[in-house]
Amino acid sequence: MRILLWHVHGSWTTAFVHGSHTYILPVNAARDGDGLGRARTWDWPDSVVERNADELRDEQIDLVVLQRPHELRVVEEWTRRRPGIDLPAIYLEHNTPGGDVPFSRHPLADQRDIPIVHVTHFNRLIWDTGSAHTRVIEHGIVDPGLRYVGDLPHIAVVMNDPGRRTRAVGADLVPQLAAVAPVDAFGMRVDVLSDPAAGVTTFEDLPQAQLHAELARRRVYVHTARWTSLGLSLIEAMQLGMPVIALATTEAPSAVPAGTGVVSANIDEVVRAIRDFVHEPGLAQEIGKRCRAHALERFGLERFLTDWDAVLADLAVTRT
Numbered sequence: 001m002r003i004l005l006w007h008v009h010g011s012w013t014t015a016f017v018h019g020s021h022t023y024i025l026p027v028n029a030a031r032d033g034d035g036l037g038r039a040r041t042w043d044w045p046d047s048v049v050e051r052n053a054d055e056l057r058d059e060q061i062d063l064v065v066l067q068r069p070h071e072l073r074v075v076e077e078w079t080r081r082r083p084g085i086d087l088p089a090i091y092l093e094h095n096t097p098g099g100d101v102p103f104s105r106h107p108l109a110d111q112r113d114i115p116i117v118h119v120t121h122f123n124r125l126i127w128d129t130g131s132a133h134t135r136v137i138e139h140g141i142v143d144p145g146l147r148y149v150g151d152l153p154h155i156a157v158v159m160n161d162p163g164r165r166t167r168a169v170g171a172d173l174v175p176q177l178a179a180v181a182p183v184d185a186f187g188m189r190v191d192v193l194s195d196p197a198a199g200v201t202t203f204e205d206l207p208q209a210q211l212h213a214e215l216a217r218r219r220v221y222v223h224t225a226r227w228t229s230l231g232l233s234l235i236e237a238m239q240l241g242m243p244v245i246a247l248a249t250t251e252a253p254s255a256v257p258a259g260t261g262v263v264s265a266n267i268d269e270v271v272r273a274i275r276d277f278v279h280e281p282g283l284a285q286e287i288g289k290r291c292r293a294h295a296l297e298r299f300g301l302e303r304f305l306t307d308w309d310a311v312l313a314d315l316a317v318t319r320t
Contacts, residue, residue, distance in 0.1 A: 001312060004056070004075070005065040007036040009094055011232040012119070014042045014208070015140050016065075019305045021312075023048045024059060026078070034074060041207040053078045063088045063312065066114070069107040084113030088315050091116045095229050096250060097127050108132055117311065120230050120251040137311065140304020141235055143296065147216040148241030148288050153278045154182045156218035156242070158233035159225070163192040170224025170247065173267070174200055177222060180271055181278045184218055186211060186233075216240050219284055220277040222270070223252060230255055238295035243287040245273050260294045261287060 001021045007013055017023045027050040028035025037050045051059055056078045064075055064083055075083050083089035091114050097104030108116055110130035118124040118136045155177050162171035162185075171193060177183050178199040185193045186203045194202040203214060215221065221237035223246035230251040237244050244261040246252040247270070256263050262273040277284040 001062040001316070002060050003063050003065060003312075004059075004061045004079075006034065006067060006071065007039060008033075008067045009232075010039050010042050011141065011208075011236070012094065012139070014039065014044065015142060015301055015304055016308065017044050017048045018142060018301060019308065021047065024051050024056075024061065025049070026051060026053060026056070028052065041205065043208070061087060063090070063315065065089075066091045067094065084111075089114045090311065090315065093118050093123060093127065096123055096227055102126055102128075104128060105130070106132070115311075115315070121254070122251040123229055135311065137304070137307045138299065139230060139232060139235055140299050140301045140307075141232060141239065142301055144212045144236060144240050146241045146292060147212060148285065148292075149217050150219045150242070150281055150284055150288070152182075152184075152217045152219060153281075154184050154218045155180070155274060155278075156184050156186065156215050156221045156237070157224055158186045158215075158221075158231065158237075159190060160188040162187075162190055164189075165228075168225070168227045170226055173224050176267065176271070177224075177274065180274045181219070184214075186214065212236065212240060215242065218242070219281065220245060220274060222274065223247065225249065225252075235295055235299045238291040239299070241285075241288040241292040243277050243284045244291055245270055245277075255298070256291070257294065260290045 003021050004024045007025050025037050026035050027037030031037060038044055038048055057080055064087055066089055072083055081087040091108050093116055106127045106129045108114055109132055111132055115133040116129055119139055121136050124134055124136050159169040162169050174183055174193055182199040184201050188205055190202040193200055215237060221242045221244045223234045225231055226249050244256060246256050246263045248263045248265040253263050264270055
C-alpha cells in the first residue's frame with residue numbers, strides 16, 4: 001500500500017514506517033508541522049518518500065493515516081479527495097483528552113466513515129467517541145538492544161516541552177527527585193529545567209541513537225508523566241534494560257506490571273525506589289533485565305506491525 005501520513009510523533013512513526021508499505025510524508029521549505037518530511041534524528045528506511053503539497057493531487061495514495069483534526073481539511077485541499085469517502089482513512093489518536101475529562105468528546109465522535117485507532121486501552125476508555133468505530137493497537141518499537149550500563153548513579157527523565165506542559169509531564173517533580181540523586185533530563189525544550197546547582201542537567205534534542213546510549217548510562221529511568229498517553233521513552237528505557245519507576249497514572253500500571261519495575265501514585269514510594277536503585281546497582285540490573293523481557297514481548301515491533309497490517313487489510317476489504 002501507499003500510505004499518506006504526517007511526521008507528527010517521531011518515535012511512533014519510526015516503528016510504523018518499518019512496515020512493508022510505501023510511506024508518503026508531506027514536506028515544505030519551512031519543514032513545519034504540516035511539512036516536516038523525513039526524520040533527521042531517527043533512522044528511517046528508503047520506503048519513506050517526501051512529497052510537496054502540490055504533488056499530492058496526482059500521487060497514488062491508497063490510504064491516509066490522520067493524526068490531527070485539521071488534517072481532514074488539509075488532505076481534501078491537497079489531494080482533492082475526502083478522507084473516509086474518496087480516500088480510505090484511519091484516525092490515529094495518540095493522546096489522552098484535555099479539557100472536561102472524563103466527558104471529553106473526540107473530534108471524530110459519532111461519524112462512521114473513519115475508524116479511530118487508539119494507542120492505549122486507557123485512551124479508548126477515557127475518550128467519548130460515541131458510535132464511531134474504535135480499536136486499540138498498542139505501541140511497538142524498534143529494539144534498541146540491551147545496552148544498560150548504569151555506571152552513572154543518576155536519574156534519567158524524558159519529557160517534551162515541560163515549560164508549557166508543566167504538571168502534565170511532571171516537571172514540578174524534578175526538584176524533589178534531584179534531592180535524592182542527580183537528574184538528567186532529556187527531550188525537547190527541556191532547558192527550562194536546567195539547574196546545575198540543584199543537580200538538574202538537561203540534554204536537548206539528541207539523535208535517537210545518542211539518546212539511547214546516554215539513557216543506558218543512567219542508573220534508573222523515572223517516568224514522571226501525570227496525564228499523557230503512554231510515553232514511548234518508557235518503553236525504550238525498558239527495552240534498553242533499564243530499571244523503571246513510573247507514576248501510577250493512565251496506562252503505566254498496565255505497561256509496567258508487578259515485578260518488572262515500580263509503579264506508584266505515592267511519591268514517597270517513588271523516592272524510596274529511586275534510593276534503592278541508586279544505591280544497589282545489582283538490584284537495578286536485575287529489575288532492568290525483567291523490564292526488557294516484558295517490553296520485548298508486549299511492545300515488540302513485529303507484533304505492532306502485524307496488528308497494523310490487519311487493520312489496513314480490513315479497511316481495504318471494506319472499501320472494495
